[in-house]
Amino acid sequence: MDLADGFTAIFVSLGAFFFFAGWVGLVRFPDSLSRLHALSKADNLGLGLVIIGLMPQASWPFGMLKLVALWLLGVLIGGATAQMLAGAIHLDDGREPPGGNGDFARRTSEAGRNNEPGAAH
Amino acid sequence: MTEAQIYGICGAGLVGIGLYGAILGRSALRRLLAFNLMGSGVFLVFGAIARRGGIVDGTLSDPVPQALVITGLVVAFAATALAVALLIRLAAVDREEAPPSAEPGSADAPSVATTPSAGSPSAGTSP
Amino acid sequence: MPEIPLPDPRWADLPLAFAVLGLALWLTLTRGDRAAVIGFTGYGLLVAVAWVRLGSVDVALTEAALGGGLMGVLLLTAVARLGSDIDQPRPSLPGDLLIGLLCLGVAAGLAAVVLGLPSPAPSLVAAVEDHQAAIELGNPVAAVLIAFRAVDTLLESVVLALAVIVLWSFGADRAWEARPRALDFGEPSPALVLLARLLPPVGLIVGVHLFWTGADHPGGPFQGGAVLAAMALLVWLARLGRPPPVTDGFTRLGIVVGPLMFLLIGLAGVVLAGAFLGYPDAFTKPLILLIEAAKTLSVAVALALLVAGPPALSGALSMRRTGSTETGAKA
Numbered sequence: 001m002d003l004a005d006g007f008t009a010i011f012v013s014l015g016a017f018f019f020f021a022g023w024v025g026l027v028r029f030p031d032s033l034s035r036l037h038a039l040s041k042a043d044n045l046g047l048g049l050v051i052i053g054l055m056p057q058a059s060w061p062f063g064m065l066k067l068v069a070l071w072l073l074g075v076l077i078g079g080a081t082a083q084m085l086a087g088a089i090h091l092d093d094g095r096e097p098p099g100g101n102g103d104f105a106r107r108t109s110e111a112g113r114n115n116e117p118g119a120a121h
Numbered sequence: 122m123t124e125a126q127i128y129g130i131c132g133a134g135l136v137g138i139g140l141y142g143a144i145l146g147r148s149a150l151r152r153l154l155a156f157n158l159m160g161s162g163v164f165l166v167f168g169a170i171a172r173r174g175g176i177v178d179g180t181l182s183d184p185v186p187q188a189l190v191i192t193g194l195v196v197a198f199a200a201t202a203l204a205v206a207l208l209i210r211l212a213a214v215d216r217e218e219a220p221p222s223a224e225p226g227s228a229d230a231p232s233v234a235t236t237p238s239a240g241s242p243s244a245g246t247s248p
Numbered sequence: 249m250p251e252i253p254l255p256d257p258r259w260a261d262l263p264l265a266f267a268v269l270g271l272a273l274w275l276t277l278t279r280g281d282r283a284a285v286i287g288f289t290g291y292g293l294l295v296a297v298a299w300v301r302l303g304s305v306d307v308a309l310t311e312a313a314l315g316g317g318l319m320g321v322l323l324l325t326a327v328a329r330l331g332s333d334i335d336q337p338r339p340s341l342p343g344d345l346l347i348g349l350l351c352l353g354v355a356a357g358l359a360a361v362v363l364g365l366p367s368p369a370p371s372l373v374a375a376v377e378d379h380q381a382a383i384e385l386g387n388p389v390a391a392v393l394i395a396f397r398a399v400d401t402l403l404e405s406v407v408l409a410l411a412v413i414v415l416w417s418f419g420a421d422r423a424w425e426a427r428p429r430a431l432d433f434g435e436p437s438p439a440l441v442l443l444a445r446l447l448p449p450v451g452l453i454v455g456v457h458l459f460w461t462g463a464d465h466p467g468g469p470f471q472g473g474a475v476l477a478a479m480a481l482l483v484w485l486a487r488l489g490r491p492p493p494v495t496d497g498f499t500r501l502g503i504v505v506g507p508l509m510f511l512l513i514g515l516a517g518v519v520l521a522g523a524f525l526g527y528p529d530a531f532t533k534p535l536i537l538l539i540e541a542a543k544t545l546s547v548a549v550a551l552a553l554l555v556a557g558p559p560a561l562s563g564a565l566s567m568r569r570t571g572s573t574e575t576g577a578k579a
Contacts, residue, residue, distance in 0.1 A: 005254065076446065083439035124261045124301050129362035131265040131298070135272055137355025142276035144347055147336060150281055150326055154288050158272050161295055161315070168302040169362060174371030181303030184388035185372045188397055191310050191389070192404045195470055195547075198314045198322075199411035202554035203418075205326040209430065210418045210558065212330055 004056035011053025018046035032089045040082040047074050123176065129169030135162025153204050160197045164190045261301055268294050281330070285323040292316035305466035306389045309458070313474035314551075321481060322555050325430050384533045386464030393468065394536050398525040402514060405507040405543055408550040412503055416494045419558035428491040430557025436486045444486030451479035459544040463533075469540045473547030480552040491556040499549065506546025510539050 025038025051071040058064045090097035135158055142155025167186045174183030271294060275287035292315035299308035338344065376388050376396065385391045393401050419426075436444075455475035462468030483489045492499040513535055517526040527535050 080439040080443045084437045087437050124258055127261045127265050128298055128302055130359045131268055133355050133358035134269045136358055137351040138272045138276055141351040168304055172302045173369035175303055177369045177371045178373035180373050183371050183373050184376050184392045187304045187307050187389045188392040190307050194310050194314050205322055206415050206418045206558050209329045
């Protein structure tokens with residue numbers, strides 16, 4: 001096991017630990033929103049650490065760039081799906097999602113057009 | 122124990138679990154899932170055979186069983202899509218034949234098992 | 249750095265196999281249908297990792313794309329439309345145990361077969377390698393699929409097209425002109441719309457790349473076509489576009505062009521190379537790439553349409569979970 005493999009082992013293990021921490025949050029937190037928060041934060045961090053750990057194993061430059069692209073996709077999709085899940089959880093509980101399910105642009109422009117006093121967020 | 126043996130036994134176990142679910146599954150969708158489990162188990166047994174061939178010849182895996190499994194995966198997906206569409210259509214047909222006096226909330230009540238008699242006389246007229 | 253030997257990767261195989269079996273058992277026995285479907289999607293991804301451990305990266309890609317991704321979308325739409333119809337009562341405990349024992353017996357018999365496989369294992373690796381040079385493909389699985397067992401692949405393309413036709417036949421007669429509505433889930437979340445704007449260009453590149461690189465590396469038309477189909481589904485779910493009606497000419501052309509191209513080149517091979525699906529020596533690789541390109545398009549269209557479902561009128565599908573019915577002219 002040389003230096004690169006040791007680096008990979010350390011960082012991938014750290015990433016795995018954070019995935020495990022996210023699972024602990026999933027199991028132990030009381031309600032859906034806090035579980036979602038724990039999962040998305042811990043999983044994103046774990047993914048980043050795993051990608052950093054895999055960098056020495058990839059070829060330069062395109063292997064590393066592909067790993068970074070994977071990480072960017074993971075973060076984008078993770079964030080968007082967490083938003084969707086949170087909106088669905090709010091709707092499930094019977095309340096309007098705060099901020100109108102995230103569509104600030106449309107909501108404030110509509111409110112502004114109707115001259116509502118609460119148009120600003 | 123080589124990884125081929127480990128996953129081969131795993132595939133055998135999956136066939137058993139899938140068979141149990143296919144016989145005793147509570148709803149049609151669960152039985153469909155269990156059937157897919159069985160298919161997945163059989164493919165894993167194929168994969169174990171392919172890996173054993175690869176070990177013998179020094180490569181990763183024998184390509185011929187892999188090609189068969191890829192074909193099988195695509196056909197299994199197509200069959201599952203047909204089964205799902207059939208289930209949805211059956212549920213829609215049953216809902217159309219539910220008594221019109223039922224309230225909207227319970228018009229979607231489980232009627233697959235309870236309205237076979239209502240369904241059969243008009244089965245010829247529904248598309 | 250002290251010389252620490254790398255651990256044997258087989259230490260990871262036992263936990264993975266147990267995880268696969270445990271997840272399969274859980275999703276067979278759990279109560280909720282939706283939980284079972286989500287578990288099945290996770291199961292598909294674990295099995296994809298198992299396929300990588302078995303050295304079959306092409307199969308792992310196909311399993312992740314089809315078994316994990318597209319199948320998950322398909323089954324989730326099914327759960328949303330069907331709800332939890334329990335149509336079979338549980339048998340008594342003795343009957344339950346008896347069936348469990350029988351299934352255990354089947355599994356044990358199959359495991360005995362797996363452990364008793366002949367050794368040395370028969371293998372076709374050498375035979376494929378001997379003939380692969382004439383095909384000029386670096387990926388042996390692609391060579392087997394498109395050249396050595398081309399009839400199987402041709403028939404499979406036809407099966408996909410036939411599956412779409414059968415799926416369309418499930419629609420009500422009066423809904424024939426309508427669009428498929430299985431993906432109609434109400435107003436999409438803005439986050440979903442964002443994803444459906446950002447991801448399809450990326451997915452298009454990834455899908456075409458998977459097809460193109462499948463000639464020499466793991467990949468191929470099925471994997472690329474599955475990614476392209478997923479992008480189409482994403483756009484349809486976010487309502488940035490709608491699934492085409494079944495009467496649309498371009499759609500029908502897209503479904504048919506793959507098998508048709510394959511069949512025509514195969515028939516031309518009778519004249520040019522002396523056998524059905526024989527490839528003339530001078531044009532082997534260009535012909536193969538042409539067939540695979542057409543096949544990628546057809547696979548993408550067929551897979552997307554298989555998930556989109558049969559044509560239906562609005563109101564014919566209902567969202568079981570909320571108990572509400574899709575009404576109104578959502579044309």
